Amino acid sequence: MDDKALFRLAKDALRNAYAPYSEFSVGAALLTETGEVYTGVNVENSSFGATICAERTAFVKAVSDGHRRFKAIAIASSGGKAWPCGICRQFMYEFGDALTVITGSDENHLEKYDIKELLLEGFRL
Numbered sequence: 001m002d003d004k005a006l007f008r009l010a011k012d013a014l015r016n017a018y019a020p021y022s023e024f025s026v027g028a029a030l031l032t033e034t035g036e037v038y039t040g041v042n043v044e045n046s047s048f049g050a051t052i053c054a055e056r057t058a059f060v061k062a063v064s065d066g067h068r069r070f071k072a073i074a075i076a077s078s079g080g081k082a083w084p085c086g087i088c089r090q091f092m093y094e095f096g097d098a099l100t101v102i103t104g105s106d107e108n109h110l111e112k113y114d115i116k117e118l119l120l121e122g123f124r125l
């Protein structure tokens with residue numbers, strides 16, 4: 001699966017975002033090492049701090065199904081390119097420092113970094 005195809009899946013997922021408070025929809029598509037894709041969306045809550053981001057939703061779905069190793073995650077949003085927040089960077093870093101993080105305003109304008117570039121010296125116990 002190439003970057004464009006993964007980004008398209010993130011964009012498709014946007015329609016399921018639950019973002020009535022911010023009206024900022026986010027979709028993520030996470031590619032496992034064995035080729036499966038898990039999508040996720042942001043799910044907001046009236047107690048704002050209970051909101052979960054799209055990236056963590058995708059990871060939680062994949063990890064719950066037994067996956068532990070990942071190649072890439074693509075992120076799309078209703079506001080154009082969207083780099084992951086700090087909590088999501090640490091959450092993703094837990095599962096390895098080789099993950100490629102992809103975003104862009106559309107599939108022809110994608111940008112990417114490794115998670116270790118987005119989170120320098122991430123925390124490990």
Ligand code: THU
Binds near residue numbers: 024
């Ligand atoms: N959001 C994500 O889903 N991922 C991020 O990395 C940053 C922010 C969501 C959370 C909230 O529902 C909305 O975007 C506005 O902050």
